[in-house]
Every structure is written in C-alpha cells, then in structure tokens.
Amino acid sequence: MTNREQEILDLIKKNPMISQNELGEILGITRSSAAVHITNLVKKGKILGKGYIVQDNPYVTVVGGVNMDIHGVPKNKLIPGDSNIGSVRMSLGGVGRNIAENLVRLGIETKLISVLGDDMYGSKIIEESALIGLDMKDSLILKGESTSTYLAVLDETHDMSVAISSMDIYERMTVNFIKEKKHVIDNSRLCVLDTNIPAGVIEYLLSNHRSTDFFLDTVSTAKAKKVKHLIGNIHTLKSNTIEVESITGIEIKTEDDLKRNCDYLMNKGVKEIFITLGKNGVFYCNQTTMNHIKADNVKPVNTTGAGDAFMAALAYCYLNDIDINESAKIATAASVVALSHENTINPNMSVENIKLKVKELELC
Template sequence: MVAERTLVVKDQRILELIRENPFITQQELSEKLGLSRSAVAGYISTLTKRGEIVGRAYVLKEESKITCIGGANIDRKTRTLSPVQYGTSNPASSVQGCGGVARNVAENLGRLSSDVSLITLTGDEQDGAWLLKETKEHGVDVTQSITVNNEKTGTYTSILDESGELVLAVADMNIYEHFSPELLEARWSHIASSEVIFADTNLPEVTLSYLIERVEKEERSLWVHTVSTPKTKRLPQNLSGIEVLFVTREEAAELTETEIHSMEECRKAAELLSGRGVSNVIIHLETEGVFVRQNSGEEAFVEPSVETWVDGTGVKEAFIGGMLFGRTHEKSFHDSVRVGMAASNQTWQTEETVADLTTEQLNENIRN
C-alpha cells in the first residue's frame, strides 16, 4: 500500500513538472526528482499508456476531449415527393453530403465547439479527401484518421418517403474491414486521453471486442451506437465495458431476441441488455422519443418537442452528440438526455443531416 502511494505521488509530481514545461527532458526530470533516467522513462511510459500524456512534447490530456471512432461516409439521400409506390418509379429529389454515424456525432460536437476528434477510414480518392476536409472545417480534429490505399470511401444511400421517414437504405462499407485492433493500438495514447470514447458498430467484430475489453480493463468511458440491425451481431455477448448503449427499437429486438411493440416490451429489452453488462441503455423510438434505463434501475420515457417534422436523417447522431456535450459540461445523466433531445428536436426540423446547432438553440429548446 505504501509503495502504491509512492507511485501516485511520483506520477503527480511528474505531471506537475510537465505542465510547467511540456518540453522538459527526461534528464531534467531525473535531476529534479532525484531518480535515475531509466526510472523516469518507466514513469513516462506508464503515464503515456494511461493517456495522461499525449505526444512527444509531453502534452497533457484535455479533460473534456471526446474521441469518435467509426464510420465516415458519402451520404446520398433521396426523398420521394409523394407517398411511395412500390414496383414503379417515384418522383423524388436527391442530395449528397457528409455522413457516417461516428462522423456525424463528431460534427455535431464540433459545431458546439467541443474538443472532439475522429478516427475513421477513407479511400485514397477525391471523395475521401473532400469528406475529411468538410469534417475538419466544422471543428473536428481528423489527424488520427487513416487513408487506405486502393479502397473506396464508404457510401450510404437512403430513400425517404414524403414525410421524411426512412423507407430503405443501402450501404457500401467494405473499407471498414481494414479497421483492425492494431490501428486502435497505434492510436491508444490519443484515445486514452479522452474523457469519453464513442464508437459505432461499423468496426469489425474483433475490433469492437478489443475496444470494449480494453476500456473495461482501464475503466474508461465508452458509448456505443449499433448503427443497424445486421451490425448488432458484431457486439460480443459480454457488454460490461459499455457505459451507454444506443439502439433503435429494431436493434434492441435483434440483440435481445424479443419483439418490441409496447413500452413494457421496451422495458424488458432494456433489462436484458443491462443483464449483459451495459450500464445505461437508450432505445430510440423514432418520432415517439427515447426510452432510458440507467444503471441505478431508474427508467424514463422522454418525448420530443417538434413543431414541424421534416427529416429523420441524422436525428440519432444529434441526440448522441447532445448527450456527449452535456456529459462533458458537467451535466447529470438526466440533464444530458434533455440536451440530447434538444439537439435531436432541432435536427428533426431541417433537411440537413447535421443541423447548424448552437448552445443558445439547445438552451432555448430545453427551456421550452
């Protein structure tokens, strides 16, 4: 016990000296602390692995940083001009923009001036370069993202009906098969310096398992969104490393092998997910709102407040971004849910995948 306290004191002293001079050398630390240079190197290595120190210049971690890991795609969205008629051509309008769950969450946070970074994969073509450029312009750090040679940037094509509800979506996400545990390992000091880590299930099964197991071992905060019903199968049986899991009604049903047609069935599914180790479960019910189950057992159903329903694309990512914003600004879990709902309310009322959010708009929406 005495030895452990000594280690903590040494760690704290090293961090104090680095905070005073980020460019201090190991020799200078050795002289100030009365330790051998090899001992100092050992302390530095441990602090770097824990994410307390980032980079060669001994940059200390930023407490409010959020790292988003997962998909960044070219989004192609088509909306019919009248009720959908199957088996024939439908008049429609189309737009193209930036997409991907992790990327959208990151952009929502960037627009709110949060300290957020994105780790994703893009192809070595014009689409990939444009996607990262657009994301960076909205305040997101993309320096940890990877360009994969001879691969195409992911694409997501959605068809909405005249009311904005999703009818069908198809995705070409083959590039994410290159998202290996080794890529995360190489960037772990950056990831570990985050207050919260967000990931989507565009990551391969082996990479998700690695991430969940590692954050549980290191007691870090990991929030996960399941992206789609087929990709729920990528999650391991043991979900103990996940602090917050975001799922839709259909994804929750797939994960728990149940049917969800009522609030009671929603509650049962959330309980089953909690039984697999998830601390907090949020089930998104589209225009109805969200069902929330916390690790304390407390449950809530939160309804949206929307004047005009325009388009549901990006609403879930806005909710997650709003919650993360609340969490990293010292809001309680309950209040963070309210911030998330305020962000999704704004997004429902625009045709944009990511609304032009401001903190003033969120506060006004919460008051109303």
C-alpha cells in the same frame, strides 16, 4: 503510467521549459533515463512532443463510420419501381462522423478514428473535418480504396423508404491498427462506438479498455448483434426497439416489454439505456429511474441524422454531469433540431439552440 512518469509529468506541468538534465538532477536519475520516460509519456499521449506541451484538455473519442450520404427525395408521392421526379443532395455522413461533428458543434473537443479511401469523397471528408475543428489525425486512410457511401431514398414525408450502403472498407480497420491508438482511447473522457466497425475491433476495445466509459450506438439490427455477448461492458446504450430486441431476445410490443428489456440490460451491467421510439419519443432508464418522454407536433425535414444528434447530446450531458431525466430531454431536443434541417447535420446545432428547443417543446 508509472510512478516515475507521473513525477516527471508533474514537474513538466510546473515548468514546461524544464530540461532533461534538470529533471535528472531533481529526481536523482541520468539525463538518458529522463529522456526514455519522456518518450514513453509522448507515446501514451500525456505530453505532445517537443516543448513538453501537456495534454490537459478533455476530449471525446469516436470510433466509427464515415461516408458520403446521397439522399433522393420525390417531388410527389413516392412510386416504387418507377423513376420519380425529385431532388438529390449529397452530404458528409456516417454514424461515427455525424456524432463527432455534432459533438464539435456542442463545443466538445473530439477525435474521430475511422477508415476511408484517398478518393474524392475521402479528401472532402478530411477537408471539411479540418474546417470545423474535428480531429481525424488518427484515422486510417487507404490508398486506392473507395470511401464508404450511403444512398437513401426518402418518401414524400421525408422518411426513409429504402437505402443501400457500400461500407466494405470498414473491414480494413484491424485490431492491430486500433492497438496503436491505445493512448488516444485511454486519455478520452469517454469513447463513443458505432457498430459499423468490425466485431473484432469492438471486442478488443471493450475488453482491453476497462477504465474507459463506452457509449454505443447499435446502428442496425444485424450490426447490433456484434455486441450481444459484450453488452455488459457498455456504459450507455442508445438503440431503437428492433435493435434492442436483437440483443436481448425480448420482443417489444408494450411499455412493459420496454421495461423488461431495460431490466435485462441493466442486469448485464449497462449503466444507462435510451431506447428511441421514433415519433413516440424515447424510453430510458438507469438503476434509479425509468421513464418515457415524447416531443409532440414535430414535422421532420430529414430524419437521417436525428439519432446521431441524440447520441452526441447524451455525451455532452455525461461530460457536464447532467442527470438522466435532463439528459433525455436535451437529447430529444437535439434530435428535433437535427431533423428540422435538410442536411444530415444541422449547421445551427448548438447548446443554446438545443436549450431553446427544450423550452419550445415544453420538455422542461
């Protein structure tokens, strides 16, 4: 933003009803020059169109995947290669969308940038997002295309046995498209990425928005490799052991291996690292802290959305200046709240319920 644009923005904040002629008289410029500066401010997202509504509310932008989740659960022990009697449920999903919905449920204004089709699933995702207050106006909707779908078969313990993902549509998110969202990214308090989006888009974002803090969810081993050469541009990394190994090349068998991975990543420039260990908790670190916590006696109903809730809670903590030890506790509690419900997103997700869970798990 130029000095002149900042002057105009300051005047508009003081008097949203000020006219372009008045702006010109105060600043010693023509009305047409004032109009040009206002147009630029609109393009940059600093003011929102007519009436000079100023964009002051802090928000988080999530750039990632959206899809329809289909989960099958057997009534008895899962028998591979056979038809299992059980139940099938459908719910809205996608790592990026799940993180974004959890953020909204934690009271954070959130914008989601993704790509989806104009089919039944895509319409449902847009409709449900509007109902909960999740802003998807900057997402790309493609005519005649199918929205991404994720099919998971859980075992009798409700842990994932096998899954199939149909996510080719994500490749339609291009660098040229994401360039058009520059003002959205630049004005974010932070930007959360998941590696479902194309490598070129991730590289562009991390290389061209250096003033933005990025949180990254690595999603899977294969997709984590997309960021291997750019990992130093990440502020906060949330990953599991095999995903971290694919980035660092350091095998994890012991806690010392976890420490070596953290040291490697911090030396590359990552500020905070959270390595999730499933039922064994989370190992986390920054330049001053390295620790391991675990939530005991947790019986999951559905493990699918736990990691997404964990990442959303980390973003919440960042926005509220919460230190890394408390962040790990809050994020762990959020993941437990998530996996205690059959839906990917627990409709009871809230800051209050997370804090109650922290006490219940004796993490405080």
